[in-house]
Amino acid sequence: MLHSGSRLGLLIGLNIIVYLAINIPAVFEWAFTGHNLISTYADDYLSLPAYLPKLATRFWTPFTYMLMHASILHIFFNMLWLYWMGQIFEEYLGNKRTIGLYILGGLSGALFFVLAYNFIPAFAGGAIGVTVVGASASVMAIMIATATLLPDYAISLMFIGPVKLKWIAIVYLILDFLLIAGPNGGGEIAHLGGALFGFIYIKQLQRGNDWIGGIIKIFKSKPKLKVVAKNADKNTNSLPRQEEIDRILDKISRSGYDALSKQEKEVLFRASKDNEG
Numbered sequence: 001m002l003h004s005g006s007r008l009g010l011l012i013g014l015n016i017i018v019y020l021a022i023n024i025p026a027v028f029e030w031a032f033t034g035h036n037l038i039s040t041y042a043d044d045y046l047s048l049p050a051y052l053p054k055l056a057t058r059f060w061t062p063f064t065y066m067l068m069h070a071s072i073l074h075i076f077f078n079m080l081w082l083y084w085m086g087q088i089f090e091e092y093l094g095n096k097r098t099i100g101l102y103i104l105g106g107l108s109g110a111l112f113f114v115l116a117y118n119f120i121p122a123f124a125g126g127a128i129g130v131t132v133v134g135a136s137a138s139v140m141a142i143m144i145a146t147a148t149l150l151p152d153y154a155i156s157l158m159f160i161g162p163v164k165l166k167w168i169a170i171v172y173l174i175l176d177f178l179l180i181a182g183p184n185g186g187g188e189i190a191h192l193g194g195a196l197f198g199f200i201y202i203k204q205l206q207r208g209n210d211w212i213g214g215i216i217k218i219f220k221s222k223p224k225l226k227v228v229a230k231n232a233d234k235n236t237n238s239l240p241r242q243e244e245i246d247r248i249l250d251k252i253s254r255s256g257y258d259a260l261s262k263q264e265k266e267v268l269f270r271a272s273k274d275n276e277g
Contacts, residue, residue: 007098008086012079015135018067019075042068047131048110050117050186066106068133078135084155085143088165092149092252092268093205098142100212101201105141105194112137112193113186123186132187137194140176144169145198149205150252169195206250208243 026038048065049055069075082102090098110132117127146153147169154162176191201211248264260268 005095006090007095008083008090011099011102012082015067015069015075015079019069043131043133047133048113050114050127050130050132052114052118052127055114062107062110063103065110065133066135066138069135070133074134078139081143082135082139085139085146088150088153089142089146097212100215101141101145101198102138104212105197106135106138108141108197109137109190109194113190116186116189130186132190134187136187137190140172140191140194141198143172143198144195145202148199148202149249206246208246
């Protein structure tokens with residue numbers, strides 16, 4: 001179950017709506033006319049092209065491609081992993097960073113995909129007509145970010161049992177790397193681009209550099225009038241300081257969540273609730 005204020009429902013809902021909005025009419029079109037114009041136009045205008053001249057005329061596709069999916073299984077597994085990992089991510093870091101990480105991870109994957117097809121010799125020359133779709137890069141950003149923050153956090157997998165997040169992340173990274181030489185090499189590179197962003201984001205967050213939080217603060221409206229209470233000094237310690245949060249996150253990264261004291265868990269919980277406000 002998603003907790004109150006979670007952004008995961010919005011992301012999963014958008015992906016499902018886009019998939020159904022394209023594919024339900026496409027099935028009717030195919031059934032009654034034998035044509036696939038809807039799917040063709042959707043792919044042409046919403047998927048991310050590797051060919052730079054076409055990308056220049058489809059400049060919105062680095063955003064739209066991360067809401068597109070090639071099949072039912074494609075969207076099913078992406079949304080399943082987004083749901084699993086996103087819940088853990090929001091549990092420890094609040095819900096304000098979820099959408100930002102999803103978008104920036106997807107953009108990082110898009111950048112890696114385009115660079116690969118224009119600069120890596122094995123891909124160069126094949127950029128014309130090549131496109132990529134899917135939320136995989138965005139999901140990988142959230143998955144790797146969560147595993148980087150909580151490497152020893154264990155989840156139960158069917159037929160396997162409890163597995164630590166760090167091992168799940170390592171297996172996925174190895175598979176994506178090996179599959180670069182396969183038929184979906186560009187897509188695998190996009191996954192790795194998203195994964196790299198997720199890893200770097202958490203490492204920077206543990207150093208006190210919250211890229212997504214910084215972006216949120218830029219667009220967050222500031223109050224015109226600042227009220228200073230007489231008992232402000234007494235309330236100063238009601239919310240945890242950023243330095244204390246960073247120390248706790250670093251401890252989780254090194255030793256896992258179970259290594260935290262009761263007081264540290266309460267501090268992280270209060271910080272999470274503050275992020276949700």
